[in-house]
Amino acid sequence: MAESAGPDPAVVLAELVGGERVASDPDTLARFSRDHWPLAILLEGAGRPADRPACVVRPRHAGDVAAVLRWASETGVWVIPYGGGSGVCGGAGGVRGAVVLDLRSLGRILEPDRDALLVRAEAGVLWADLERQLTERGFTTGHYPQSIDLATVGGLVATGSSGQFSTGYGSIEDRVAGLEVVLADGTVLDLPDRAPRRAVGPELMRLFIGSEGVLGVITAASLRVLPLPASRSVYSHAFPRWEAGVEAIRRVLQAGWRPVLTRLYDPLDAARSFPEHAPPGRAVMLWASEGPAERVRAEREAVDALSRDLGATELGPDPVVHWLEHRNDVQLWYDALAMGVLVDTIEVAANWGRVDALYAAVRAAIEGVAGVFYVACHASHAYPQGTSLYFTLAARPAEPDPDGIETLYYGVWEAAMEACVAAGGTISHHHGVGRVRRRWVAAELGPGLDVLRRVKQVLDPRGILNPGVLLP
Ligand SMILES: Cc1cc2nc3c(=O)[nH]c(=O)nc-3n(C[C@H](O)[C@H](O)[C@H](O)COP(=O)(O)OP(=O)(O)OC[C@H]3O[C@@H](n4cnc5c(N)ncnc54)[C@H](O)[C@@H]3O)c2cc1C
Numbered sequence: 435m436a437e438s439a440g441p442d443p444a445v446v447l448a449e450l451v452g453g454e455r456v457a458s459d460p461d462t463l464a465r466f467s468r469d470h471w472p473l474a475i476l477l478e479g480a481g482r483p484a485d486r487p488a489c490v491v492r493p494r495h496a497g498d499v500a501a502v503l504r505w506a507s508e509t510g511v512w513v514i515p516y517g518g519g520s521g522v523c524g525g526a527g528g529v530r531g532a533v534v535l536d537l538r539s540l541g542r543i544l545e546p547d548r549d550a551l552l553v554r555a556e557a558g559v560l561w562a563d564l565e566r567q568l569t570e571r572g573f574t575t576g577h578y579p580q581s582i583d584l585a586t587v588g589g590l591v592a593t594g595s596s597g598q599f600s601t602g603y604g605s606i607e608d609r610v611a612g613l614e615v616v617l618a619d620g621t622v623l624d625l626p627d628r629a630p631r632r633a634v635g636p637e638l639m640r641l642f643i644g645s646e647g648v649l650g651v652i653t654a655a656s657l658r659v660l661p662l663p664a665s666r667s668v669y670s671h672a673f674p675r676w677e678a679g680v681e682a683i684r685r686v687l688q689a690g691w692r693p694v695l696t697r698l699y700d701p702l703d704a705a706r707s708f709p710e711h712a713p714p715g716r717a718v719m720l721w722a723s724e725g726p727a728e729r730v731r732a733e734r735e736a737v738d739a740l741s742r743d744l745g746a747t748e749l750g751p752d753p754v755v756h757w758l759e760h761r762n763d764v765q766l767w768y769d770a771l772a773m774g775v776l777v778d779t780i781e782v783a784a785n786w787g788r789v790d791a792l793y794a795a796v797r798a799a800i801e802g803v804a805g806v807f808y809v810a811c812h813a814s815h816a817y818p819q820g821t822s823l824y825f826t827l828a829a830r831p832a833e834p835d836p837d838g839i840e841t842l843y844y845g846v847w848e849a850a851m852e853a854c855v856a857a858g859g860t861i862s863h864h865h866g867v868g869r870v871r872r873r874w875v876a877a878e879l880g881p882g883l884d885v886l887r888r889v890k891q892v893l894d895p896r897g898i899l900n901p902g903v904l905l906p
Pocket of ligand 1: 469470514515516517518519520521522524525526537557578579580581584585586587588589590591592593594595596597598646647648650651652653764864865866868900903
């Protein structure tokens with residue numbers, strides 16, 4: 435099983451799905467050879483581009499996907515499901531001779547079901563387009579990843595994504611009510627949304643949320659929507675210490691409040707993100723409350739009081755307003771990568787009681803890697819049980835060549851992952867495993883890894899789907 439040794443996949447697939455739906459020109463192959471993985475971007479800049487696929491197929495519907503997968507399972511040719519290509523862990527691309535499924539071609543959105551608060555969208559719909567369409571009709575998904583303009587419905591489900599307002603609205607698993615998935619043998623599996631919950635064996639949908647394209651190709655999803663909130667209040671605080679801000683989030687959530695946004699910046703991240711608002715040396719906390727006006731008012735008063743108890747001072751709405759305006763602007767990230775500087779983000783998570791230790795350990799581990807010159811952190815997805823920590827780092831390779839880049843990149847990740855495992859955290863909160871975290875999946879899952887492998891073996895016996903991703 436590998437790159438096709440037989441007839442040209444582009445020729446065979448053109449017969450299966452139509453010539454106009456198959457591309458193999460050099461520009462298309464280059465475009466689909468990688469996602470937003472910082473390592474792949476840096477290596478490309480240093481003259482070592484990612485391996486090219488054999489061709490790119492743009493299916494019209496689940497039937498086309500089924501035809502491609504059936505053929506691939508017979509021939510053993512690898513298939514890469516490709517959504518928006520905004521993944522940052524190397525989950526889409528980089529496999530020589532593979533067939534890429536460009537799922538952006540599955541782009542239909544149905545009218546929302548206003549009674550049940552559901553909307554069905556095909557896998558290739560950009561989440562921003564879905565949100566726009568829903569907003570016009572008075573609804574929202576409540577799911578706002580920073581990559582909302584880049585990422586697709588299928589990709590966000592396949593990576594187990596989390597949005598910026600996840601503390602209030604939950605993550606992608608809370609949005610998914612039904613899925614259509616095509617399996618490697620061409621079976622179209624319809625996991626319907628006919629009731630809000632069911633107890634008919636394990637919930638099979640869950641198997642595909644976070645499966646990173648290795649168990650099946652998601653072709654459509656039914657998603658839970660919400661009426662647009664009646665009111666919103668945004669507010670912020672400066673905390674004397676990061677740990678006090680962490681404690682404030684815990685107390686707020688464990689008291690039963692659910693601000694949609696809880697976003698705590700450590701002093702370094704605060705100084706970079708809010709140069710005009712952040713008092714020097716303080717941690718800055720952004721909050722937003724949404725819903726009926728009475729609840730929003732009560733929540734804000736409670737959060738203010740709990741924060742003051744921990745020594746916080748009020749900073750007003752401006753930092754949140756500033757963040758809301760600039761939250762998805764990552765041009766600096768692209769600029770730095772283009773200059774050969776590694777800028778990356780590593781998100782981990784832990785239960786309360788281990789959060790402070792996880793923060794200290796991962797931070798120190800990354801700082802200890804030669805070449806690293808910046809490490810900052812914010813806590814942005816919180817639960818009554820714990821929180822995620824999102825580290826941003828910048829580093830320069832000792833040598834700007836591919837070997838120097840790889841040494842730096844893997845040095846940073848090894849340090850961060852080992853520290854995370856030792857501190858009892860989970861190795862990814864929402865970016866997934868891709869290629870970069872594979873080595874630590876065994877430490878995370880234990881014997882569960884073998885269960886996952888056996889599931890993979892049953893659903894995809896020839897291993898055609900997304901080789902090298904998720905499973906070590
Ligand atoms: C600037 C920036 C900001 C980001 N912010 C966030 C954030 O706030 N929250 C967050 O969760 N993530 C974030 N990410 C990461 C990324 O956007 C997510 O991982 C997203 O879910 C990827 O969606 P995509 O459509 O781009 O998928 P791709 O990158 O194309 O693919 C991601 C993985 O899913 C698989 N896949 C894609 N589509 C399907 C499908 N239909 N069926 C089966 N498998 C599929 C691919 O094979 C690959 O393994 C960010 C990335 C960037 C670059």
